[in-house]
Amino acid sequence: MRTKCIMIGGSWLVAATLWVSAAPPVELSNDRVAVQLYPDRPAVKRCLHKATGQEFAGAGEDGQLMINGEPIPWHRFEIKTTPIAGAGPGASQGLEYHMALSDQALSFDMTFELRDAELVFQVLNIRDPERKLKTIGWQNLPLLVCTDSEYHYWWLTTAEPDASSGGKMWMRDARGQIKTSRAEAGTAGAILGCLWRDDRLCAFAHSNYPLFPVTRQITAEKQYAIGLNTYQYRVRHRTMPPLQAQVVFLSDQNGDGRTDLSDYRLWVNRRLPDTDPLYRTHIWYKILNQEPTAGVRSTFKQAEEIIRAVHHVTDGLPQMIYLVGWQYEGHDTGYPAMDKVNTAIGGEAGLRALINVSKEDYNTLISYHCNIDDTYPGRPAHDPTIVADNGNISHCLDVESGKIFRRLEAMMRVAPVERTIHFDNARITSRVAAQGIGILEELECGLRPIDAYLKARGITMTTEGQNGIPIALPGLFSAIWHYDPPLSSMQIWHRKLMGGGWGSHMGPQTRFELGLGSSIHQDVSYLPVDREALGEEVWKKHFSWMNGPRGLTVSFTKDWDDLVERIYLGTLLYQFYLERELTAVYEVPGGVRQVYNNGEVVAENANNHLHVTLGEVTVADDDERFIPRGGAIYAYSVAGSEREWKLPAEFRGKSLKAYSLSKDGRGPSPTFKVESDRIRLKLLPRTPVKIVPSKP
Numbered sequence: 001m002r003t004k005c006i007m008i009g010g011s012w013l014v015a016a017t018l019w020v021s022a023a024p025p026v027e028l029s030n031d032r033v034a035v036q037l038y039p040d041r042p043a044v045k046r047c048l049h050k051a052t053g054q055e056f057a058g059a060g061e062d063g064q065l066m067i068n069g070e071p072i073p074w075h076r077f078e079i080k081t082t083p084i085a086g087a088g089p090g091a092s093q094g095l096e097y098h099m100a101l102s103d104q105a106l107s108f109d110m111t112f113e114l115r116d117a118e119l120v121f122q123v124l125n126i127r128d129p130e131r132k133l134k135t136i137g138w139q140n141l142p143l144l145v146c147t148d149s150e151y152h153y154w155w156l157t158t159a160e161p162d163a164s165s166g167g168k169m170w171m172r173d174a175r176g177q178i179k180t181s182r183a184e185a186g187t188a189g190a191i192l193g194c195l196w197r198d199d200r201l202c203a204f205a206h207s208n209y210p211l212f213p214v215t216r217q218i219t220a221e222k223q224y225a226i227g228l229n230t231y232q233y234r235v236r237h238r239t240m241p242p243l244q245a246q247v248v249f250l251s252d253q254n255g256d257g258r259t260d261l262s263d264y265r266l267w268v269n270r271r272l273p274d275t276d277p278l279y280r281t282h283i284w285y286k287i288l289n290q291e292p293t294a295g296v297r298s299t300f301k302q303a304e305e306i307i308r309a310v311h312h313v314t315d316g317l318p319q320m321i322y323l324v325g326w327q328y329e330g331h332d333t334g335y336p337a338m339d340k341v342n343t344a345i346g347g348e349a350g351l352r353a354l355i356n357v358s359k360e361d362y363n364t365l366i367s368y369h370c371n372i373d374d375t376y377p378g379r380p381a382h383d384p385t386i387v388a389d390n391g392n393i394s395h396c397l398d399v400e401s402g403k404i405f406r407r408l409e410a411m412m413r414v415a416p417v418e419r420t421i422h423f424d425n426a427r428i429t430s431r432v433a434a435q436g437i438g439i440l441e442e443l444e445c446g447l448r449p450i451d452a453y454l455k456a457r458g459i460t461m462t463t464e465g466q467n468g469i470p471i472a473l474p475g476l477f478s479a480i481w482h483y484d485p486p487l488s489s490m491q492i493w494h495r496k497l498m499g500g501g502w503g504s505h506m507g508p509q510t511r512f513e514l515g516l517g518s519s520i521h522q523d524v525s526y527l528p529v530d531r532e533a534l535g536e537e538v539w540k541k542h543f544s545w546m547n548g549p550r551g552l553t554v555s556f557t558k559d560w561d562d563l564v565e566r567i568y569l570g571t572l573l574y575q576f577y578l579e580r581e582l583t584a585v586y587e588v589p590g591g592v593r594q595v596y597n598n599g600e601v602v603a604e605n606a607n608n609h610l611h612v613t614l615g616e617v618t619v620a621d622d623d624e625r626f627i628p629r630g631g632a633i634y635a636y637s638v639a640g641s642e643r644e645w646k647l648p649a650e651f652r653g654k655s656l657k658a659y660s661l662s663k664d665g666r667g668p669s670p671t672f673k674v675e676s677d678r679i680r681l682k683l684l685p686r687t688p689v690k691i692v693p694s695k696p
Contacts, residue, residue: 057147148178367421372426408454426463474497511622642683
């Protein structure tokens with residue numbers, strides 16, 4: 001132990017007491033990394049990445065563990081250590097710290113293990129018979145401190161709760177270089193983040209804790225510290241899984257000869273859970289049935305007309321439809337109850353007829369747009385005992401009461417659900433302060449049990465967007481309707497969190513947004529929902545917030561060509577991307593360069609130009625498409641064209657046939673001529689074409 005003193009006015013004052021480690025550090029080492037640990041406290045002292053010679057600092061002498069928010073001096077712990085020996089070449093080696101508070105009935109183990117180029121840290125074997133432990137925190141105990149200010153950083157987090165949106169926490173990111181960035185007064189939580197120096201090394205911490213798992217800070221000395229955020233162990237009547245974190249030293253992962261942000265994003269992506277494949281293979285969109293101020297926009301019979309037309313114009317590609325306003329009096333009515341099918345659009349019999357004909361005749365899955373956040377006084381199932389401080393439903397209280405499950409069961413009796421369901425909002429920021437319910441309680445005791453209930457029935461969830469949900473969504477949600485996370489995170493979520501589309505969902509997407517990988521994310525309706533259809537008075541009263549001349553929906557009767565364009569320019573290109581791993585995303589002047597399968601597919605997407613190639617095959621060229629998918633080629637041109645396209649390898653040397661597609665099905669063959677490995681093809685404006693071998 002050492003007491004630190006300072007002199008003020010010629011007098012020495014005791015300023016702090018530090019527990020100083022006198023024994024030499026414990027070293028873990030293999031052929032890739034060497035790590036020094038303090039021998040008498042669970043903390044990293046120094047790290048060395050051997051191939052680059054890059055050194056990183058760790059915790060200083062003033063670090064302390066926090067138990068339930070209180071800093072605990074090291075001398076209050078009884079600490080014993082046990083080596084962890086590896087068994088065989090390349091096996092882990094490490095050190096286990098057995099921690100016990102002498103004045104409390106609390107003990108736990110903390111371990112550090114070196115595994116290849118990763119240092120794995122765990123909190124295990126918590127023994128808390130009096131059930132007093134709520135949190136473990138780390139004060140001035142970073143896992144890694146980068147002292148080289150040439151390194152760049154990137155992090156992803158959220159803003160503070162936004163009162164105007166019911167407490168949502170909107171996602172944001174930052175990127176910079178340590179030496180040119182401002183110092184930060186303290187640590188801040190992040191969802192994801194890393195450090196890298198081009199062609200040298202990428203370093204980061206990664207944790208299984210769901211809520212802002214890591215911390216980061218740029219210090220006044222132009223150093224970048226990475227640590228662990230507070231671990232909330234007890235969550236209502238549950239305890240969290242054992243905490244595990246990795247300090248990772250990463251080199252080139254995608255084979256481009258560089259070590260940069262793309263390598264980190266690829267590393268994270270490969271460790272995220274996969275989703276149900278239906279989100280990668282189906283054309284999915286919403287059909288607006290009824291909106292109270294706009295009236296009926298699509299009956300169930302009219303919805304069938306839309307589905308049939310899309311079936312024909314894509315030659316039978318599978319579809320997945322979410323019905324909007326299928327319940328009570330239309331969109332956002334009846335909540336929290338969902339047990340009544342809207343009679344104005346066909347009632348329960350009409351819904352079941354639509355489900356059956358869609359599955360049997362049109363290769364289409366019918367599901368629903370629902371809401372488990374909103375509740376309206378006077379409506380069936382409204383219950384003040386499950387309402388949070390902001391007026392929304394508390395998922396935690398909803399689950400603990402069992403009421404959410406009874407509402408879902410009542411819904412499924414009248415509206416059968418298969419494989420997927422869409423929840424409009426799914427906030428985890430609806431707090432109940434008087435009962436100690438915060439974000440983690442809403443997540444772990446609310447949304448996760450709902451997710452488990454649905455998955456036990458073969459159903460996965462989608463939601464409106466990142467929507468201010470302050471966690472990484474894969475594993476909980478399979479898809480988001482509006483792709484609203486920062487573009488810098490696109491590579492991380494690729495194939496793990498499907499997306500409707502980038503940019504505005506109140507009109508056609510730009511060429512840049514379509515090139516990123518987008519599908520339809522504006523509701524489709526049979527009748528239009530626009531100024532002309534509703535009249536000036538209704539439009540001004542209810543939709544004056546909307547800018548521009550276009551309507552709220554893509555109308556089947558008014559905007560058919562627009563809908564087809566979104567499918568062929570957006571959805572089919574996105575599905576082409578989803579067949580492949582996104583191995584790199586580079587910033588280029590005016591846009592981005594997306595690389596799939598280590599260069600098999602490259603999308604140059606900048607300065608309002610889009611060019612996508614599959615080797616020597618052009619797949620997308622501005623507003624034209626030549627997309628190989630499922631043994632066919634889907635060709636499309638907005639303005640029409642006559643040009644030569646190089647054929648994909650599987651179509652070369654074969655006799656080919658082609659036909660145009662419309663809402664009525666297959667039509668006349670377009671003019672085309674095959675020469676060697678190329679096809680000269682005439683495309684009429686906004687007329688899809690499908691090309692297939694003449695013989696299977």
